[in-house]
Amino acid sequence: xxxxxxKGSPLVVGxxxxxxxxxxxxxxxxxxxxxxxxxxxxxIVVLERxxxxxxxxxxxxxxxxxxxxxxxTLNQLEKGGYPHFxxxxxxxxxxxxxxxxxxxxHVNPEKITLAGFQENRDKFLAAGRIIITxxxxxxxxxxxxxxxxxxxxxxxVEVEYSSEFRYRKPVVAPGDIVxxxxxxxxxxxxxxxIEMAKAAGAFIFGICNVVGASIPRCAHGGCYxxxxxxxxxxxxxxxxxxxxxxxxxxxSIGRExxxxxxxxYARIIRELQxxxxxxxxxxxxxxxxxxxxxxxxxxxxxIYLGRGYNFPIALEGALKLKEISYIHAEGYxxxxxxxxxxxxxxxxxxxxxxAPQSGTYEKVVSNIQEIKARKxxxxxxxTEGDTCPIMS
Ligand code: BG6
Numbered sequence: 148x149x150x151x152x153x154k155g156s157p158l159v160v161g162x163x164x165x166x167x168x169x170x171x172x173x174x175x176x177x178x179x180x181x182x183x184x185x186x187x188x189x190x191i192v193v194l195e196r197x198x199x200x201x202x203x204x205x206x207x208x209x210x211x212x213x214x215x216x217x218x219x220t221l222n223q224l225e226k227g228g229y230p231h232f233x234x235x236x237x238x239x240x241x242x243x244x245x246x247x248x249x250x251x252x253h254v255n256p257e258k259i260t261l262a263g264f265q266e267n268r269d270k271f272l273a274a275g276r277i278i279i280t281x282x283x284x285x286x287x288x289x290x291x292x293x294x295x296x297x298x299x300x301x302x303x304v305e306v307e308y309s310s311e312f313r314y315r316k317p318v319v320a321p322g323d324i325v326x327x328x329x330x331x332x333x334x335x336x337x338x339x340x341i342e343m344a345k346a347a348g349a350f351i352f353g354i355c356n357v358v359g360a361s362i363p364r365c366a367h368g369g370c371y372x373x374x375x376x377x378x379x380x381x382x383x384x385x386x387x388x389x390x391x392x393x394x395x396x397x398x399s400i401g402r403e404x405x406x407x408x409x410x411x412y413a414r415i416i417r418e419l420q421x422x423x424x425x426x427x428x429x430x431x432x433x434x435x436x437x438x439x440x441x442x443x444x445x446x447x448x449x450i451y452l453g454r455g456y457n458f459p460i461a462l463e464g465a466l467k468l469k470e471i472s473y474i475h476a477e478g479y480x481x482x483x484x485x486x487x488x489x490x491x492x493x494x495x496x497x498x499x500x501x502a503p504q505s506g507t508y509e510k511v512v513s514n515i516q517e518i519k520a521r522k523x524x525x526x527x528x529x530t531e532g533d534t535c536p537i538m539s
Contacts, residue, residue, distance in 0.1 A: 148193065148194070148195045149167065149169070149193075149194040149195075150191060150192065150193055150194075151169050151186075151191070151192040151194070152189075152190070152191045152192070152205075153186045153187065153188055153189065153190055153192075154188060154189060155188065155335070156171060156335075157171045157172060157333045157360065157361055158170075158171065158185075158186050158192070159171065159172060159173050159176060159183050159184075159185055160183060160184040160185075160186065160192055160194070160200060160212075161173075161176035161179060161180045161182070161183055162180055162182040162183065162184065162200060162214060163179050163180040163182075164180075165196065165197070166179070166196075167194040167200065168180070169192070169194075171333075172333075172357075173217050173219055173357075173359075174219065174224055174376060174378075176217075177217055177219045177220070177221055177224065178221050181216055181217040181219075182214050182215075182216060182217075183214070183215055183216075183217055183359075184200060184202070184212045184213060184214055184215070185213075185215065185359045185364070186202055187364070188361075189204065189205040190202055190203065190204055190205070190210065191203045191204075191205065199212075200212050215359060218358055219376060223375050223376050224376060224378065231379070232378035232379040233379035233380075233381060233383060233471075235379075236377055236378070236379050236383045236384045237383045237384070237430070238430055239374070239375070239384050240383065240384045240387055240423075240426050240430070241423035241424070241426045241427045241430070242423070243374035243375060243384040243387075243388060244374070244384075244387055244388060244391055244422055244423045244426065245423045246373050246374060246375070247372050247373050247374055247388040247391050247392065248391060248395075248419065248420070248423075249373075251395055252395065252416060252419050252420055253416075254416060254417060254420055256413075257412065257413035257416040257417060258416070259395045259398050259399050259402075259416060261370060261392075261395050261396060261399050262370070263352065263368050263369050263370035263396075264370070264395075264396055264399045264400065265399075266368055267350070267352065267367070267368045268399075268403060270324060270350045270368075271300075271302075271324065271396075271399075271400045271403075272400070272403060272404060273322070274302055274322065274323070274324045274350075275302075275303075275322055275323070276302065276303045276304070276305070276323055276324075277296060277302055277303070277304045277305075277323075277324045277325075277326060278304070278305050278306075278307060278312075278317075278319070278323060278324070278325045278326070278344070278349070279292055279293060279304060279305070279306045279307065279325075279326045279328060280306075280307045280308075280309045280312045280325060280326070280327055280328075280337060280340045280341065280344075281306075281307075281308075281309060281327065281328040281329060281337060282308065282309050282310065282329070282334050282336055282337055283382070283466065284330075284381070284382040284385075284386045284463060284466060284467075285328040285329055285330060285334075285337075285382065285385075285386070285389060286306065286308060286309075286328070287386070287459045287460075287462050287463040287466070288328055288386055288389035288390050288393060288459075289306040289326070289328050289393075290306050290458070290459035290462070291390050291393060291394075291456055291459045291460075292304070292306075292326070292328070292389075292390070292393030292394075292396070292397065293305070293306050294455065294456050294459075295393060295394050295397035295398075295456075296393070296396070296397040296400065298397070299397040299398055299400065299401030299406065299407045299411075300397055300400035300401040300404055300406055300407070301401075301404070301406040302400065307340070308336075309327075309334065309336035309337040309339070309340040310336040312340045312343075313336055313339045313340040313343055319343075319344045319347040319348075319349050320347065320348060320349070321347075321348030321349070322348075322349075322350075323344070323347075323348075323349040323350070324349065324350045324352060325340075325341055325344040325345075325349045325350070325351050325352070326352045326353075326354060327340070327341045327351065327352070327353050327354070327355075327362050327366060327369075328354045328355075328389055328393075329353070329354075329355050329356075329360075329362050330355065330356045330357070330372070330377050330382050330385035330386075330389070331355075331356070331357055331360060332353070332355035332356065332357040332360025332361060332362040332363050333357070333360050333361050333362065334362075337362060338361050338362050338365060341353075341362065341365055341366065342365060345365065345367075350367050350368075351365065351366040351367050351368075352366060352367065352368050352369050352370075353365075353366035353368075353369030353370075354369060354370055354371075354372065354389055354392050354393065355369065355371060355372070356371065356372045356373070356374055356376075356377060356385050356388070357376075358371060370392050370395075370396070372385055372388035372389055372391075372392055373388070374388040380470075381467060381470050381471055386463065387426075391419065391422070394415070394419065395419070398412055398415060398416065428531075439526075443497050443526075445495075446474060446495065446496065446497050447474060447475065447495075448474070448475050448476065448477075448491070448495075448496045449465065449468055449474060449475070449476035449477075449496065449497050449498070449499060450465075450476070450477055450478075450479060450484075450488060450491070450492075450496060450497075450498045450499070451464040451465040451468075451476060451477070451478040451479070451498075451499045451501070452478075452479055452480070452481040452484065452498060452499065452500045452501065452511075452514065453478070453480070453481060453500075453501040454480060454481045454482065454507040454510065454511055455505065455506070455507055457501040457503070457505075458478070458479075458480045458481075460501055461478035461479065461480075461481075461499070461501055462478035463478070464476070464478060464499060464501070465477055465478035466478070481500065481507075481510070481511050481514040482510065482514065484514055484517065484518065485517065489517060489518070489521065492518055492521040492522070492523040493521070493522060493523070494522050494523065494524050496523070496524075497523075497524045497525075497526055498518050498523050498524065498525055498526070499526045499527075499528065500514070500515055500518075500525055500526070500527045500528070501528045502515070502527055502528065502529050502533075502538065503528075503529060503530045504529075504530040504533065512535065512537055512538075515527070515537050515538070516537060519537070525538070527539070
């Protein structure tokens with residue numbers, strides 16, 4: 148007899164042929180069986196060979212086990228010829244994003260159909276404020292979500308680090324919407340943060356990638372990113388899918404509230420539809436980027452700059468450099484350079500500037516001029532065909 152108990156950490160039971168499996172995640176089970184049970188917190192699992200699985204609550208009340216079928220397949224867990232999972236997942240993005248938008252982003256006519264929103268539209272339309280809580284890369288996606296929801300839906304949004312939100316005794320009230328963003332759906336701080344917000348009466352909405360994980364099961368509603376398992380520790384395809392779902396959500400709320408024009412709604416949807424193909428174009432530059440990167444291995448510090456929607460992107464770029472190459476990096480709003488960091492500029496510290504042709508382009512050009520005046524070395528990420536000499 149094998150007895151397992153779930154308290155705070157994730158637990159999955161695999162039901163095979165005359166055999167059972169226990170794990171914290173479905174990935175080690177999938178090669179043996181696709182039938183799983185996800186016990187809830189404070190539940191006890193009793194497994195005996197030749198007997199059906201039994202589940203009891205901590206107060207010894209029997210519960211009928213709910214057997215689910217895993218969507219996961221074994222080949223999704225293979226490297227597929229790539230040297231490591233992170234590179235595979237970076238290159239999966241065009242297909243992964245297309246999957247994330249499948250059945251949700253429509254053109255002719257342009258429309259978003261997001262079930263998680265439709266099922267809870269009244270909550271979103273009546274919301275006085277939205278709190279987004281997440282960790283790491285998911286927190287950066289939350290910042291982009293804040294920009295989009297405030298711009299399109301005109302609802303005040305605040306973005307919280309889950310580890311701070313759960314302990315600082317925040318003011319959360321019924322009517323508030325708390326969006327939890329988490330690829331794994333198991334990050335303890337984010338789970339604890341929404342349990343606290345739920346107890347305060349908030350409506351919890353999850354944006355996760357793992358079906359049946361703790362966070363989506365704790366939430367009242369939500370949307371899955373549907374990009375397949377992300378094995379790499381540093382999030383890549385899940386991040387771009389989180390941003391996509393947040394944009395779809397912001398578009399949906401804005402359109403229903405009438406705070407977003409039909410023209411802009413349709414235009415952004417057409418752009419969303421084109422993103423996977425544009426991503427493929429960038430990924431095709433992999434070898435050039437790889438050669439270019441080699442010229443910066445001397446650096447011990449980087450600064451990443453962006454404005455508007457590209458400020459969270461600058462933060463994410465800096466985080467990726469830190470967690471992957473162990474080079475210290477900071478992300479900043481481009482205009483903040485003059486308030487201190489400019490003092491650090493030298494040719495020893497490359498500056499990555501995200502400067503697409505957008506409303507703030509001219510301002511970013513002047514930020515770059517300030518950096519060049521101090522012999523700073525610029526790596527500019529620009530719109531294809533931009534020949535502005537300052538960018539090179
Ligand atoms: C960190 C990862 O450990 O956890 C990040 O390195 C990730 O990439 C963060 O964004 C949060 O994880 P999750 O699963 O809650 O999105």
